């Protein structure tokens with residue numbers, strides 16, 4: 001099993017319980033979408049799977065290793081095999097796109113090579129190829145602050161493609177893109193995962209995209225798994241239960257309706 005979370009719970013430092021006794025098992029090469037309302041715990045779950053956060057209780061196994069039973073150095077090596085795409089990539093605004101993409105390999109390079117790369121990009125062709133897959137080949141030497149939100153998200157994806165991890169975790173990776181570009185970009189991620197037997201797990205707010213692009217869907221609500229099933233078994237009822245939110249129902253109009261007087265000619 002590539003990812004196995006057993007009875008995983010996560011309590012954030014402020015006391016908020018983001019995940020409560022969750023069991024998740026994901027095999028090598030699987031493609032899974034996590035959907036659910038805001039605050040359901042999707043990012044928290046992805047951060048647990050990425051070993052960026054430690055579960056408050058329960059156990060997590062990644063690529064056959066019990067992540068939190070490893071030494072810090074071994075866990076660092078394990079993390080180099082995991083790619084995490086952030087909704088807002090944590091890239092310094094003045095950094096050049098090429099440096100941001102090449103940073104994908106920092107976990108695999110020696111300190112000396114990484115420092116040298118900061119002074120002089122070591123693999124221009126590799127960065128250009130990764131960007132070209134996302135139609136951003138012409139932005140190689142642009143500064144990240146010159147890019148739109150959607151372009152920056154694609155730079156984050158190019159970085160993870162360049163990293164070539166065994167597990168690819170993506171937290172709302174296309175949220176800043178228009179629907180056509182979002183679908184196109186997700187299909188690039190999905191094709192990459194299929195061709196390289198990469199395990200892909202992505203959180204998405206666009207339910208239609210999740211159902212169209214992913215064969216397995218996990219529905220998360222209030223830190224718990226409401227359903228975990230093939231996408232063709234995600235029914236209207238399941239989605240209604242997942243997104244039910246009485247607070248968002250339209251309130252009854254508080255004022256009398258406006259009556260418009262149309263003058264007769």
Ligand SMILES: Nc1ncnc2c1ncn2[C@@H]1O[C@H](COP(=O)(O)OP(=O)(O)OP(=O)(O)O)[C@@H](O)[C@H]1O
Nearest residue numbers: 012013014016018037038039040041042043044045
């Ligand atoms: N760093 C943090 N410190 C404290 N509480 C946090 C932190 N991150 C998330 N939370 C809380 O944990 C819960 C789950 O948040 P999380 O970001 O995992 O949800 P989400 O499903 O990804 O939400 P969204 O779709 O809005 O991004 C929320 O109640 C949130 O307020």
